[in-house]
Structures are given as structure tokens and as C-alpha cells.
Amino acid sequence: MYESLSRAAHEGNIVELYASIRRDGDVLRKIDEMQFIDTPLHIAAAEGCIDFAMEIMILMPSFARKLNQEGFSPIHVAVEKGHKELALHLIENDKNLVRVKGKQGETPLHYAIPREQNFDLLARFLEACPESIRDMTTTNQTALHIATRHDRLEALDLLCQMLRRSDYCEDVVNQKDRNGDTVLHIAVRNNQPKMLRVLLKCKADTLATNPAGLTALDVAHELNNRESINILRGWSNAGGLNFQYKMRKQIFKLVTKASEVIFQGMDNVSSEDRNALLVVLGLLLTATYQASISPPAYTVFIVAFFLTLGLLKPFPHGFRTALQVLLAFLAISFDEAGSGQYVDLEKRRILNLQDKGGNTVLHIAASKRQHQMIKLLIESKKVDRNTVNQTGFTALHVLQVQAPVDSESVNTLNRAEEEVQAPSKFRRVRYFAKFEREIEEMKPDTINALLVVFALILGMSYQAVFSPPGGVLKADAGSSTKDAGKAVISPSVFVLFYT
Secondary structure, rough: OOHHHHHHHHOHHHHHHHHHHHHHHHHHHHHOOOOOOOOOOHHHHHOOOOOHHHHHHHHHHHHHHHOOOOHHHHHHHHHHOHHHHHHEEEEEOOOOHHOOOOOOHOOHHHOOOOOOHHHHHHHHHHHHOOHHOOOOOOOOOOHHHHHHOOOHHHHHHHHHHHHHOOOHHHHHHOOOOOOOHHHHHHHHHHHHHHHHHHHHHHHOOOOOOOOOOOOOHHHHHHHOOOHHHHHHHHHHHHHHHHHHHHHHHHHHHHHHHHHHHHHEEEEOHHHHHHHHHHHHHHHHHHHHHHOOOOOOOHHHHHHHHHHHHHHHHOOOOHHHHHHHHHHHHHHHHHHHOOOOHHHHHHHHHHHOOOOOOOOOOHHHHOOOOOOHHHHHHHHOOOOOOOOOOOOOOHHHHHHHOOOOOOHHHHHHHHHHHHHHOOHHHHHHHHHHHHHHHHHHHHHHHHHHHHHHHHHHHHHHHHHHHOOOOEOOOOOOOOOOOOOOOOOOOOOOHHHHHHH
């Protein structure tokens, strides 16, 4: 029975196809149940019988994804035999056939690249299924790797043109194969300067390294390939622009993700609450701007700060968190402004940066037994002695596990641990905990009103310091400058007036 169906496929005989089905209505299903077989669609694809192939696609569309004993789907076979029109008819029925993986994980797109005269077919494949450019073989090769290895410049240029219009351009062009090589490494090794230029325009990373730690430029130096060296050096000079692009893209991703979290659940907020939030946010934006110019009056600000945090409880978690972060920024701005502490904070951040192993400079100094360096870092008062690396060790632990133990450095770290730290201003937070229950029992209208009031107080706190009521005294020519810069109205008079 299969022999007659096979003969019909070879001849493209649709009449014989249906004659076989009349003799055995399950003939196509029986073929489909076999795991690897040359289906009638494979045979029609090999012979270029378009009408017969389309008839089979109607009757048994699953044949299009089935692999034969050689590991090829019908569309692989059509590409191999040069029957481009038949291959295009197949993807018109199902565009995802371009992504069917066959032998060694190669898709029809991969399979078409090394073969001559397939440029128009590649273009149609990419047009039908742009995502297929992301597929990799079993050796982690992308279509770009295959085009470069087979010196198919025209195909590589087409692939890169498609990639530049996508959101995943850098991910694909910098993908490493099983050997750890990017397409850029391969182009340099094969001395393909034209391909180098195409890849660099497609945001290929010149700093990517292979398992030997070599960049594409390092490989070019090893091979003494002067043209490739000049191209890569010239492109490296524009690396700052590439870095800025990456930073902008990363920031965009973070902002997009943050906005999804922040506004989750906002649809359930009532219109009255939205109106109140609009007022509060407007005031907070003003206060945030002022935070970069002048710190607020501490006492008034801190009270309004914590009460506002409490009043935000009824709102969605993500949105509430975003407002709390904004308020925290105001608090930090106050605590840091005017005292030079922002610079100290930045120094502290830099001194506590961790490498890939989680080690800070203090860990490294401890591992090298550099006592003077350890002492200098500890005396800076900005190094966190309790930071642990990926093995769970602090700098003190690193010293203690070494033999012989550097007792002098150990004593330096132990003395530093025993130092009593000054209490933080924000430990006063606990005094506001007693208001939590009262806030939870408030009515929504009351909460909305208080949010507006405390936001106004936050803004007034900044303005009161930046521009005191009545202005400030000025130093006239010939007069004393002792009181210059002080508020015209004394604090006691202002308080009486205000109350």
C-alpha cells in the first residue's frame, strides 16, 4: 500500500493519492505514527511536486514537521534539492516551519545559508519568520556563525540588516558557539575584513573574549592580520558611543519593568483617591527638586515624612513602594545635604564594591596580608568590615584561615569591630510606631486630606529654610557683617505668628 502511495508522490499523482486512501483510510495516519520516515511530503519535496505537496499539507499537516531517517523535514529536503518555490509554498501554510530543527539542530534557515543562489530564499524566510534568526544549532551556532564560516558575505549582510531592526540584535550578534567564539572571532580568524565591518555595524562587541581570554583584536594580533587590526582599532575608538547605547537600553528596560510593578493594581483605586494622589505627587515632585538645592527643617520634615509613609498604606503595594522610595530620597537628601556627607556616601559605595567573587578591597588586602592597607581602610571609617564574599567569609575570616595568622591585622579588625557607632538619626523612627494603629482606623477621606496636608508641610519645610519669612539681613556698605544672612524674623516671633 505504501509503495503505491510512494510512487504517487514521486509522480505528483493526486488521483493515485486518493486511490490509496480509498483502499486504506488509515494509510496516512499509519505513516504519521512512525517516528522517522520519508513521508509522501518528503518525496514530493524532493521531486518538486508542488500540487501534490500542497494536497498532502491539507490532508496531513503534521508531515511538514516530521523528520526522515536522515534527520530532515520536507522543507529541508526542498532547500537541499533547490526547489525554492515549493519551500515557499510550505511556509505560506505555516511560517514556523522555518524554525523546525533537523540534523545537528539546523533549521531550514541554517540549511539554506551555505548553498549558492539562495539569497532570495533567505530573504523570504526572514520576512516570514524574523524570530528564526535567533535559533541555534546543537553547537550553539547562529545563522551568523554559519554565514561567516562559509564566507557568505551577502547572506551575513542580509542577516545583520534584519537584526538591526530587532530588539535582540546584540544578544544574537554576540552569541558564542560551543568553542566560545563569537562571530567576530571567526571573521578575524578567517581573515574576512568585509564581514568584520558588517558585524561591527551590527553592534558586535569588540571586548568579548573566548575561553582563552582573547578578544577579536587579540586574535588579529596573533595572526598578524594588519587589516583586521586597523578595522578593530578604528572601531574601538567609538566604543564610548556603544557603551552609552547599552546604558540607555538597560535603563529603558529597568524603567519599563519598574513601571509595571509600580502601577500594578492602580485600576482598583477610586477616582477620589486618584485626585488626592495627583495633588500629593505634584507636591512631592516640587519637594524632590528642592531637595537637590536645599535641605528642609529637620523636625518638621521628619514628622511629616513618617506620617505620610503611614497614610500610604491603603494604596497598591507597587505604587506605595514607589512613593516611599521618593520620600526616602527626600529624607536622604536632608540627611546628606549641607554637610558634605554625599561625598562620603559615594566614597563608602566605591570602597565597598565587590568583584565577581564577592570580595571587597578589604578582603583582597586581607588575603595578601597587607597590614598597612588594612589599617588605612579601617581608619577611613567607610569600609564595611562585615561584608561577606561568595564563600561566606568576611575580611576577618580571610585573615584567620591563613597560616601563619597575621595577628597584627586580626587585632586591627577586632578593635574596629568593638568601636561603638554613633546612633543614627533615623532610629527615632520607633517613636512613630505608636501612631500606626490610629492611621489604620482612619477613614479614606481623612487619609486623603492628611496626605495633602503633610505633602504641603514637606514642601513648606524646604521653602522655610531656603527662603525664610521676611527674607534675610544683608550687609550694607560700612556696616557690620556679623548678622548678614540671618532671618529678619527671629524663630520665636515666627512661631508665635504661625500658631
